[in-house]
Amino acid sequence: MEYIIFIILAYLLGSIPTGLIVGKVGFQKDIREHGSGNLGATNTFRVLGVKAGITVTIVDILKGTLAAVLPVLFQAETVYPLLVGIFAVIGHMYPVFAKFKGGKAVATSSGVILGVNPLLFIIMVCSFLVILYLTKYVSLASMLTGIITIIVTIVQQDIALTVVISILTAFVIYRHQANIKRIINKTEPKIKWM
Numbered sequence: 001m002e003y004i005i006f007i008i009l010a011y012l013l014g015s016i017p018t019g020l021i022v023g024k025v026g027f028q029k030d031i032r033e034h035g036s037g038n039l040g041a042t043n044t045f046r047v048l049g050v051k052a053g054i055t056v057t058i059v060d061i062l063k064g065t066l067a068a069v070l071p072v073l074f075q076a077e078t079v080y081p082l083l084v085g086i087f088a089v090i091g092h093m094y095p096v097f098a099k100f101k102g103g104k105a106v107a108t109s110s111g112v113i114l115g116v117n118p119l120l121f122i123i124m125v126c127s128f129l130v131i132l133y134l135t136k137y138v139s140l141a142s143m144l145t146g147i148i149t150i151i152v153t154i155v156q157q158d159i160a161l162t163v164v165i166s167i168l169t170a171f172v173i174y175r176h177q178a179n180i181k182r183i184i185n186k187t188e189p190k191i192k193w194m
Contacts, residue, residue, distance in 0.1 A: 002076055003083075010067035010084045014091025014108055017098040018059040019044045022052050032101070039095070040103030042138045046189075057107050064088050064111025082164040085112030089171060104175035106142045109168040113149070117161065124149050136190035139179035146172050 019039040023031040027048050032039060034047040041060055045053030067088030071079035092108040094100040114121040127148045132141040146169030153162040173180075182188035 003079055006070055006074075006076065006079050006084045007087045009070060010087040011091040012096070013063050013067045014088035014093075015095035015097050015102070016059075016063060016091075017095050017102065018056045018063070019103065020098055022056055023048055026052060032098075038103060039098060039101065041107050042104075060092065060103065060107035061111035061114065063092065064108040064113075065115040066111075068112045068115030080160075081116050082112065082160065085115060086164065086167060088112060089168060093171065093175060104139075104142070105168065105171040109146075109172060112168065113165070120149065120152065120161075123152055132191070136192075137179075137183060137188055138191060139176050139188060140183060143169075143173050143176055143180075 017039050019031050019041070022044065023029045029048065031037075031043055031047045035043045036046075037043070041053055041057040044056040064085055068081045068085035071077075071081050071084055089105050089108045089112060091102075093102045093105050095102040110121060110124055113124060124145055128141050128145040131144050132138060135141060146165070150162060150165050150169055153165050179188055
């Protein structure tokens with residue numbers, strides 16, 4: 001019963017459609033009708049600009065972090081934080097508050113990691129930024145960062161973390177299928193460095 005309560009709370013947290021809220025409240029725009037149509041941070045950057053993109057990124061990360069630390073906050077020692085965090089990511093991808101059409105799991109997944117292993121989160125952010133700088137593809141940087149993170153957890157010999165990171169990375173890659181096709185066809189948009 002305890003697990004079910006935390007899972008529901010985590011899913012609802014993940015379901016908060018940050019990009020939709022920021023777009024409608026701050027810009028009177030539904031970002032689902034612009035750009036890629038995605039509710040995530042990348043599309044927010046493209047459609048609404050840097051400030052909105054940063055806001056959505058931070059909030060989406062914190063959704064995952066809060067979900068992962070819920071068991072700690074409520075002193076539920078028998079509840080595994082990473083497992084709870086997975087359901088926040090599912091909520092982010094398939095939000096009940098936005099007709100089950102959400103983001104691509106990147107920011108919220110990283111937020112879950114921040115909640116349980118801040119050092120690994122820093123490694124992820126550094127990996128993402130380096131790959132993004134070299135390739136200019138947000139999607140490719142997101143997927144490769146997940147793979148690098150799996151390798152790091154294997155080296156650390158943390159089996160439970162490796163399993164969860166593998167699940168989260170699978171989510172990210174699955175949600176980027178269209179991007180993979182565009183990268184292969186060389187039609188995927190690249191970011192422009194100032």
